[in-house]
Amino acid sequence: xxxxxxxxxxxxxxxxxxxxxxxxxxxxxxxxxxxxxxxxxxxxxxxxxxxxxxxxxxxxxxxxxxxxxxxxxxxxxxxxxxxxxxxxxxxxxxxxxxxxxxxxxxxxxxxxxxxxxxxxxxxxxxxxxxxxxxxxxxxxxxxxxxxxxxxxxxxxxxxxxxxxxxxxxxxxxxxxxxxxxxxxxxxxxxxxxxxxxxxxxxxxxxxxxxxxxxxxxxxxxxxxxxxxxxxxxxxxxxxxxxxxxxxxxxxxxxxxxxxxxxxxxxxxxxxxxxxxxxxxxxxxxxxxxxxxxxxxxxxxxxxxxxxxxxxxxxxxxxxxxxxxxxxxxxxxxxxxxxxxxxxxxxxxxxxxxxxxxxxxxxxxxxxxxxxxxxxxxxxxxxxxxxxxxxxxxxxxxxxxxxxxxxxxxxxxxxxxxxxxxxxxxxxxxxxxxxxxxxxxxxxxxxxxxxxxxxxxxxxxxxxxxxxxxxxxxxxxxxxxxxxxxxxxxxxxxxxxxxxxxxxxxxxxxxxxxxxxxxxxxxxxxxxx
Amino acid sequence: xxxxxxxxxxxxxxxxxxxxxxxxxxxxxxxxxxxxxxxxxxxxxxxxxxxxxxxxxxxxxxxxxxxxxxxxxxxxxxxxxxxxxxxxxxxxxxxxxxxxxxxxxxxxxxxxxxxxxxxxxxxxxxxxxxxxxxxxxxxxxxxxxxxxxxxxxxxxxxxxxxxxxxxxxxxxxxxxxxxxxxxxxxxxxxxxxxxxxxxxxxxxxxxxxxxxxxxxxxxxxxxxxxxxxxxxxxxxxxxxxxxxxxxxxxxxxxxxxxxxxxxxxxxxxxxxxxxxxxxxxxxxxxxxxxxxxxxxxxxxxxxxxxxxxxxxxxxxxxxxxxxxxxxxxxxxxxxxx
Numbered sequence: 001x002x003x004x005x006x007x008x009x010x011x012x013x014x015x016x017x018x019x020x021x022x023x024x025x026x027x028x029x030x031x032x033x034x035x036x037x038x039x040x041x042x043x044x045x046x047x048x049x050x051x052x053x054x055x056x057x058x059x060x061x062x063x064x065x066x067x068x069x070x071x072x073x074x075x076x077x078x079x080x081x082x083x084x085x086x087x088x089x090x091x092x093x094x095x096x097x098x099x100x101x102x103x104x105x106x107x108x109x110x111x112x113x114x115x116x117x118x119x120x121x122x123x124x125x126x127x128x129x130x131x132x133x134x135x136x137x138x139x140x141x142x143x144x145x146x147x148x149x150x151x152x153x154x155x156x157x158x159x160x161x162x163x164x165x166x167x168x169x170x171x172x173x174x175x176x177x178x179x180x181x182x183x184x185x186x187x188x189x190x191x192x193x194x195x196x197x198x199x200x201x202x203x204x205x206x207x208x209x210x211x212x213x214x215x216x217x218x219x220x221x222x223x224x225x226x227x228x229x230x231x232x233x234x235x236x237x238x239x240x241x242x243x244x245x246x247x248x249x250x251x252x253x254x255x256x257x258x259x260x261x262x263x264x265x266x267x268x269x270x271x272x273x274x275x276x277x278x279x280x281x282x283x284x285x286x287x288x289x290x291x292x293x294x295x296x297x298x299x300x301x302x303x304x305x306x307x308x309x310x311x312x313x314x315x316x317x318x319x320x321x322x323x324x325x326x327x328x329x330x331x332x333x334x335x336x337x338x339x340x341x342x343x344x345x346x347x348x349x350x351x352x353x354x355x356x357x358x359x360x361x362x363x364x365x366x367x368x369x370x371x372x373x374x375x376x377x378x379x380x381x382x383x384x385x386x387x388x389x390x391x392x393x394x395x396x397x398x399x400x401x402x403x404x405x406x407x408x409x410x411x412x413x414x415x416x417x418x419x420x421x422x423x424x425x426x427x428x429x430x431x432x433x434x435x436x437x438x439x440x441x442x443x444x445x446x447x448x449x450x451x452x453x454x455x456x457x458x459x460x461x462x463x464x465x466x467x468x469x470x471x472x473x474x475x476x477x478x479x480x481x482x483x484x485x486x487x488x489x490x491x492x493x494x495x496x497x498x499x500x501x502x503x504x505x506x507x508x509x510x511x512x513x514x515x516x517x518x519x520x521x522x523x524x525x526x527x528x
Numbered sequence: 529x530x531x532x533x534x535x536x537x538x539x540x541x542x543x544x545x546x547x548x549x550x551x552x553x554x555x556x557x558x559x560x561x562x563x564x565x566x567x568x569x570x571x572x573x574x575x576x577x578x579x580x581x582x583x584x585x586x587x588x589x590x591x592x593x594x595x596x597x598x599x600x601x602x603x604x605x606x607x608x609x610x611x612x613x614x615x616x617x618x619x620x621x622x623x624x625x626x627x628x629x630x631x632x633x634x635x636x637x638x639x640x641x642x643x644x645x646x647x648x649x650x651x652x653x654x655x656x657x658x659x660x661x662x663x664x665x666x667x668x669x670x671x672x673x674x675x676x677x678x679x680x681x682x683x684x685x686x687x688x689x690x691x692x693x694x695x696x697x698x699x700x701x702x703x704x705x706x707x708x709x710x711x712x713x714x715x716x717x718x719x720x721x722x723x724x725x726x727x728x729x730x731x732x733x734x735x736x737x738x739x740x741x742x743x744x745x746x747x748x749x750x751x752x753x754x755x756x757x758x759x760x761x762x763x764x765x766x767x768x769x770x771x772x773x774x775x776x777x778x779x780x781x782x783x784x785x786x787x788x789x790x791x792x793x794x795x796x797x798x799x800x801x802x803x804x805x806x807x808x809x810x811x812x813x814x815x816x817x818x819x820x821x822x823x824x825x826x827x828x829x830x831x832x833x834x835x836x837x838x839x840x841x842x843x844x845x846x847x848x849x850x851x852x853x854x855x856x857x858x859x860x861x862x863x864x865x
Contacts, residue, residue: 047859113735113738113740114734114735114738114739114740212727213727215725215727225691225855225864227591227592227595228589228591228592228691228693233595233598311757315756315757315759375592379592379595379596379599382596382600383599383600383601386599386600386601386603387600387601387602387603390603393600393603393605394605469592472587472588472589473586473592473593473596477558477584477585477586477605478584478585484587488565488566488587489566491564491589492564492566492730492753492815493728493730493731493734493753493754493757494566494756494757496757
């Protein structure tokens, strides 16, 4: 124990500093909410309770759907002889690059009251209307699209990295494949499923685009409507505090669902080839399932964007794509991914290397800002930077800081799940052999945790590519990104002109998804 | 080339160079614009050409930019706030964040379209209308007052955007002219007609084009935006009779932020927005065919002259202050949550 305890103070300072910075938005809403007695009257209204219940229902439903869609997919592509597993892996992860407001617009364009599907059916069968998509079903559909890849990616990474020896032992002891999956695989996945579910839940709490376009009354929509109406910022801040309370509740649930057991890996690369489970007669249903998910969540949105694009071309618009904006988006997103990952490391290391209630609590606190809507985070940074860090205000540095705050939990989830898989005995052994802590960190910890760290960085990168509300307010003057370009046209309803930047956003982000899903796999040496 | 420039700019900014200088050089201006880039950018470019004054613009949602200016406090980089609606200008004026404009500037615009306290001035007008599907209805089928849509014969045929600022401003105007009780009665009657709710004005007009609803309570210029995407859409605008509470004319407008160090340059921009050239822009070019507000400049052909329109007699600036009660009313009547 003694070497760990010596390391703690060294890590504690940066970890505390990072969490304090990440909690700035929280300080801001407390300040604003406390500034007016009206905050409490908003919280006391009966409608507020309805909002909380409706929001909780949405979070529960989206998390369940994301797990139901994501986990079987992850298992199919990593552990079975599914044909084209690698292609399915990439296709299934790709919806991650579609911003939720674009996803919602596209789903409405496809399944909405006068969408493409209804027009197709009307042509063929004279169908006048489809079941209502607005409200709960539409919001769940759009948010599942935007979030199941989190579960899928984290579960697939864990399945790939988990020591196959456990399952082989289980099967060797005569357990059938399915029982092995339930009794051995799923429990060993619990930390990453919990982390994935947490990201989904927090995303759902904070998302505005999908609930607004689908007209579902979630807390974020109420908060935005209050900011749009202006009158008084206190009630909006009070509602944001409710979001934070919901987050804390979710964090407790997540901590409980992680389970107690440890399933760490003893060697950096699983050198042995794993024998894939033979699907046999389940091959076709499995393929149909993958096809259904990919069609609904990737092909349909892309088809709608393509349709709008073609519509614009037929109206005689030039075919140009805003490549220079792609450069700007890439630049800030890469910077945000690097900064967020670096910031998450001390927090995750501290929580793992020095397990105590306060380090765990510190790590948990790092998740709270993710539930806040982008507008709240942006305005809080406007307030702090313009008044207390004036030279930073209006700079790219502040924008990247905002992304780091907003997407910190994704980097943290990646770092934590990466470190989960590192056997502390290996580090202790290295230290025992006389290596200095910094060398141990560089030569043992990071390489072992690399898949998780990379996954976290990639998630931050992809989220930043899509980020809109904070970008609009905090970007340096004259700085545009693909997301602001999409907003520029879609806010006017000019979809045929919003389609080119949206398609470009998808195209530019896609290679990073490819890296995310393929790199760890080939590095792991398990091949497909 | 543009990409290289973008990267170079981004690189420079990454090196912590503040996005804008706050020196009083007189040669540049920072504008926070809640008006869409797509619509007003040509106007800014024209001003830059005419005066040599560089303009840097932060585009965003009007209310969020107003909140940003409020949070920035004494260090706001904004010189001019160019807003989509009088409500957000009224908010900043009430916060004490807009300076008083010179009387000569204010006088360019008729009284109802500027702040009685002189802190903001309307730059273009946006009339409330009833848009309708021309395949289902003809102009003669439509009543002259918004109140008549309470009639059960409009059941299932109405579309409206309850969370939209322009719609809320109209309900506020109804409250201020007809009183709370009659407004609630009207809202309840309309609710019994099972209207379809949309997030914004444009989706309402799109729904009318698609035959999903037959009429919609919107601003007049969405028709022109719709035609950008669907040139043959079967939609037309119906203007309500003079003085009807549904015939409200709201404005987009501008004000100068108190913390500016470039007051004179800022005034030149507002002057330009109200110049004959700046006003003709709405007639000749803008995708949103809004009403010019300066006397003598005609609106786009096909629109009735501004003088013929007359909304209820309410102060546009007051609509902002009264918004809260309207939101409560809409909430109680089941229009929002």
